[in-house]
Amino acid sequence: xxxxxxxxxxxxxxxxxxxxxxxxxxxxxxxxxxxxxxxxxxxxxxxxxxxxxxxxxxxxxxxxxxxxxxxxxxxxxxxxxxxxxxxxxxxxxxxxxxxxxxxxxxxxxxxxxxxxxxxxxxxxxxxxxxxxxxxxxxxxxxxxxxxxxxxxxxxxxxxxxxxxxxxxxxxxxxxxxxxxxxxxxxxxxxxxxxxxxxxxxxxxxxxxxxxxxxxxxxxxxxxxxxxxxxxxxxxxxxxxxxxxxxxxxxxxxxxxxxxxxxxxxxxxxxxxxxxxxxxxxxxxxxxxxxxxxxxxxxxxxxxxxxxxxxxxxxxxxxxxxxxxxxxxxxxxxxxxxxxxxxxxxxxxxxxxxxxxxxxxxxxxxxxxxxxxxxxxxxxxxxxxxxxxxxxxxxxxxx
Numbered sequence: 443x444x445x446x447x448x449x450x451x452x453x454x455x456x457x458x459x460x461x462x463x464x465x466x467x468x469x470x471x472x473x474x475x476x477x478x479x480x481x482x483x484x485x486x487x488x489x490x491x492x493x494x495x496x497x498x499x500x501x502x503x504x505x506x507x508x509x510x511x512x513x514x515x516x517x518x519x520x521x522x523x524x525x526x527x528x529x530x531x532x533x534x535x536x537x538x539x540x541x542x543x544x545x546x547x548x549x550x551x552x553x554x555x556x557x558x559x560x561x562x563x564x565x566x567x568x569x570x571x572x573x574x575x576x577x578x579x580x581x582x583x584x585x586x587x588x589x590x591x592x593x594x595x596x597x598x599x600x601x602x603x604x605x606x607x608x609x610x611x612x613x614x615x616x617x618x619x620x621x622x623x624x625x626x627x628x629x630x631x632x633x634x635x636x637x638x639x640x641x642x643x644x645x646x647x648x649x650x651x652x653x654x655x656x657x658x659x660x661x662x663x664x665x666x667x668x669x670x671x672x673x674x675x676x677x678x679x680x681x682x683x684x685x686x687x688x689x690x691x692x693x694x695x696x697x698x699x700x701x702x703x704x705x706x707x708x709x710x711x712x713x714x715x716x717x718x719x720x721x722x723x724x725x726x727x728x729x730x731x732x733x734x735x736x737x738x739x740x741x742x743x744x745x746x747x748x749x750x751x752x753x754x755x756x757x758x759x760x761x762x763x764x765x766x767x768x769x770x771x772x773x774x775x776x777x778x779x780x781x782x783x784x785x786x787x788x789x790x791x792x793x794x795x796x797x798x799x800x801x802x803x804x805x806x807x808x809x810x811x812x813x814x815x816x817x818x819x820x821x822x823x824x825x826x827x828x829x830x831x832x833x834x835x836x837x838x839x840x
Contacts, residue, residue: 452477455502456591456652464670471673474567474587476503479672486778488675492638493779495667496599498659499676501592501644502652505567509560511581518552518560521575521724523707525717531557534618534633538707538715544728545695545704547571548688549712551635553620561586561646565688571696575724591652595659596642596679598829599666601837604632604643606662613836615643625655637676639683641831666840681773682780682827684743686710691741691772691786706732709739709788739769740794743826744819746783750806751775752817757789758801761816768793771802777826784826785819796823 453476461479469480478500481488491497509518519526522537529535531554538549550564562572572583595604604612609623609632620633628651636642647655660668680687688694695704706729707716716729746752751774756767769789777784785802793800798821805814831837 453503453588455500456649457500457502457593457656460653460656461500461670469672473503473673474505478503479670481672481674482670485672485674485678488669488671489678489778491667491669491671492597492640492675492679494598495669496595496597496603496663497638497669497671497675498656499594499596499671499673501594502590503587504592505564506585506587506590506592507562507569507572508584508586509562509581510558510584511579512558513579513581514558514560517576517579517581518562519720520579520722521572522552523712523716523723523725523729525720526552527720529554531555532620534620534635536618536715538710538712540707540725540729541695542725542728543695544706544725544732546692546707546710546712547695549686553631553633555620555631561590566694589649590646591649591655592647593645593655593659594636594638594642594676595645596636596638596640598641598831598840599663599668600642602839603659603663603666603668605839607658616835617833625651625658627651630655637683637685638679639685639825639827639832640679640829641834641837677773678775678777679827681775681784681786682777682825684786684825686712686741686786687773691788702738705739705741705788706737708732708737709741711741737791739788740791742769742787742789742794742800743822743824744771744785744787744800744802745822745826746774746785746802746804746819747817748804748815749776749783750804750815750817751783752785752802752804752819755785755802755804757787757819758803758816759793761801761818764801767803768800780826782826783817794821796821 466483522539535552548564553561623630631646633644692705698704752771755771757769758764771785771787774785800819802819
């Protein structure tokens with residue numbers, strides 16, 4: 443690593459100027475050193491762009507690492523719980539990685555860009571840990587967050603919008619696939635991935651072509667309802683999809699202070715990502731023991747009666763005469779598209795089986811007055827929102 447000046451203040455992504463032009467509410471936050479929008483005009487309106495048209499979200503602050511070298515595959519296979527040898531070039535894998543106690547440090551996506559060339563994307567920064575984990579491997583790990591501009595293009599008309607750009611082969615791109623295209627002399631990587639549970643794509647390009655890509659995209663989407671969105675709308679969509687988020691459903695294991703506050707892949711509903719057939723990976727021994735003995739916690743998706751979101755609520759086994767709670771809500775919302783009161787939560791074993799009837803203690807405020815309601819909640823085993831277009835290849839021309 444070559445020493446250089448340390449940037450003072452917040453960074454601006456290559457798309458910031460375009461977002462700033464659209465901003466009407468001045469609601470911003472800091473995302474890993476970058477200025478990012480909570481919302482640009484109205485979070486609810488932005489949400490409906492995801493479900494009814496095309497929504498564009500600036501992904502540039504997402505942490506990105508380029509992993510290359512003769513041992514790149516062996517390194518990643520040792521790092522994460524799933525079998526990376528099954529992820530061919532041109533494919534993307536959702537993955538989780540753990541500490542030696544089998545507790546999740548983070549989750550993210552791993553892009554097999556070309557033979558032996560990978561990009562790992564995550565919410566948190568892990569550069570030091572990734573370098574430590576590289577000991578003994580002939581591998582190069584480069585932090586490339588600032589070197590790659592990225593956009594999430596999500597929604598039912600997203601395929602139609604991208605088709606207007608004249609990208610050959612887009613119709614054959616399957617979910618979790620990626621392809622390379624030429625955009626005005628720059629390599630444009632297009633992956634059929636996203637955080638909305640809907641039809642969608644993510645675009646990855648060098649920063650010097652970012653503004654031109656934005657302009658071309660919005661020109662192509664003018665007749666398809668294209669809109670830029672902020673984090674609030676994206677979070678609403680990911681709850682409907684049943685996706686977990688760091689600092690909501692779990693804490694990074696390397697940041698917790700108290701015991702019992704981190705979670706394993708099994709406790710987050712990610713047991714399908716744990717492959718015991720491969721010889722060794724971080725946390726394997728602890729996870730094998732948990733697989734044999736059972737987990738302490740269980741992630742649940744809840745369909746809750748009424749229309750009062752159960753933010754930060756406790757979960758109980760009965761409506762009355764409970765000896766104590768059995769868990770708590772981690773994410774909650776009233777779903778406009780599902781017309782349901784939904785939530786993600788974590789409960790102690792043996793509770794949390796699909797079909798279980800639980801109770802949630804909901805507090806809500808109206809005109810300064812707080813009210814309490816015990817609402818019945820049913821554990822469901824499917825995402826709240828999973829449209830057919832999400833997996834259709836080619837997608838329909840909406």
